[in-house]
Amino acid sequence: MKAEELQQIKENIAEGHFPQWAVTDPEIYELEQEKIFGRTWLFLGHESELKEPGSFITRMMADDPILLQKSKNGEIKAFLNSCTHRGTRLCTEDYGNKKTHTCPYHGWSYNLDGELIGIVAGNKVYGEKMDKSEWGLRPVPRVESYQGMIFGSFDPNAMSLEEYLGEMKWYFDIMLGRSDGGMEVRGLPQRWVVKANWKMTSENFEADPYHVQTTHRSAVEMKLTPTDPLYASYGHQVVLSNGHGINVITSATGKSANKYQGMPESMWPMFEKNLNKEQLDVFSKVTNFVGGVFPNLSFLSSCSGSEGTRHNHLQFRVWRPIGPDKVEVWVWYMIDKALPEEYKEKSYKGFLATFGAAGTLEQDDTENLARIVEASQGRMARDRKLSYNNVANYLMGLDHIEPDEHFPGPGIAYPTCYTDHVARSMHQYWLELITKESGVKVGEY
Structure with a gap:
């Protein structure tokens, strides 16, 4: 990669753009393998x-x-x-x-x-x-x-895992440390290969509730999700350090119809014992937690099910890159150890129906992610010198949304989830890592 090309990427990100050619470029992919996957957790x-x-x-x-x-x-x-x-x-x-x-x-x-x-x-x-x-x-x-989550790094000089996770630990404590005994993996992690780029799959979870109403339109039509086109926007998108981010989705009222994500009341005393006041405030109002740890770990804590019944579940997923245009998806289903067995089984079935390999919502996402790759591999999309805007649009919230200083959790919280603040932060950290030792100074976003 030439320094001027990296400088071009830097300028584009600052303007709310991301060069389309950088999505599947083989040279970029090699840099990512060395400087991102070779050095992060x-x-x-x-x-x-x-x-x-x-x-x-x-x-x-x-x-x-x-x-x-x-x-x-x-x-x-x-x-x-x-x-x-x-x-x-x-x-x-x-x-x-x-x-x-x-x-x-x-x-x-x-x-x-x-x-x-x-x-x-x-x-x-x-x-x-x-x-x-x-x-x-x-x-x-x-x-x-x-909190029971095991990470590895190839870099013996990497910062500690706790330092790398940073403010994300506060949110992980809610999802992973809320109940006595913590969480457990149920079943085996599901795996499948899709035509997609790891940056786009990670971004889809960490930074993009905006896609929900259109991509998952079938779920709206089946009345599995609300018809309000803004329903996934309510709440806060929170920018965290080191490219991490989370969307704390609530509702138009700022609260959830199901306190503590519909978990049984018998569990509530555990939550109140294990979490602090601010964490309880966030957890009691949230509908969905959806976000990610850079580079390729995503998570979703939500309620899913069928026939009018919904049960909470937590999924973690890794987008393992096996090429510029292909990822192997790994999905873990996790649940509180302290929950009754009947609840766990119903929750697991709801997860499989929505986000298992053949789940309704999973297939929606996979189709669009494949289309990004298909449209980004050709001559025009990968021409770095085209005179017209050969970039993807990340302008949402760039100059008209201010942080909410009253949000109780850590990070920079913006009062809507329909914004590109986390996506731009991800791109910023991505560029910072791949340009180390290149002479290109990225600065702060």
Whole structure:
């Protein structure tokens, strides 16, 4: 990338534009892999997926296969899922429980601490010189958790996870720490591949309630969502540090018809014990929390269901980039451990019907995200020197919406969710990361 091209992107973002050619550009994608996915914190899973020593799950951090497991002393460790002998993927199962992992190629085996403990024919083929302690599994440089959420980073010098999450922790405490025992993953994370760019999928959740009334029109027609074209705008869009953001959606009255997102009253004393006054105020009025942690973790806390009944659920999803125009979607369904089993089951079914791989709302989004890629790959969209406006529009709220100083939560809160403040903040942080060491100074948004 030339410095003048990066400077052009900077100027466009400042004006509320984003160059369409930058969506799927291969050079941009390579920069993103190195400077964003190679240096930020990436979501790996939830502690409830590793219930006992020997439990393991296999995940991905961008292009790297990861083996995440619980050691004998209960410590969660993450390793590159690759045998150190010839590099074969060591574990091919999605999850399970084992004391050791044995490579299917030549039979080298590793314990729960990633140490090499077994070599077929051992000293007979290697003699006495090879030191097994030098050939253990390669650990992910940084692994840290917050409220049960496990993240990894390839950068040994990355800021701490808590510092990276910043003000988002306040909102995560509401969603993840409100009830005794915290949250648990139910079922397995669903996975599927879609034609889309990771920036657009992340932005769709973190920054764009504006699409709901049009994209999900079928849900309006089936009376699953309100007919008011502004219904997803009510509340606050909150810009947070490091490219994170959240939409705290309420209603035209500023409150929710279902206090605490319709959770059973038996749970309310837990909320009032575990959350502070300001968090309770936000939680009692919210209809939906929807947002994201940069670069590619999104979340939605809402009520879904059918036949007139709705149950709260929380979903976390990762948009794993596997090319400029393709992502693998990972979706975790999460629910409060303390809820009755009957409630959990009904909530899970409502989630599957709306945001499972074949869910009604999921398919709406996927169609539009694919169309963005289709229209952004051709000659005209990727021509960086066209004289007309070859940019996407991010002008909502640019110069006429002021922050609400009375909003009780942290971050810069704007009194509508129909604005592009979070999207522009995401683009700003994206540019800051990909231009490090380039000589282009981004400044503050």
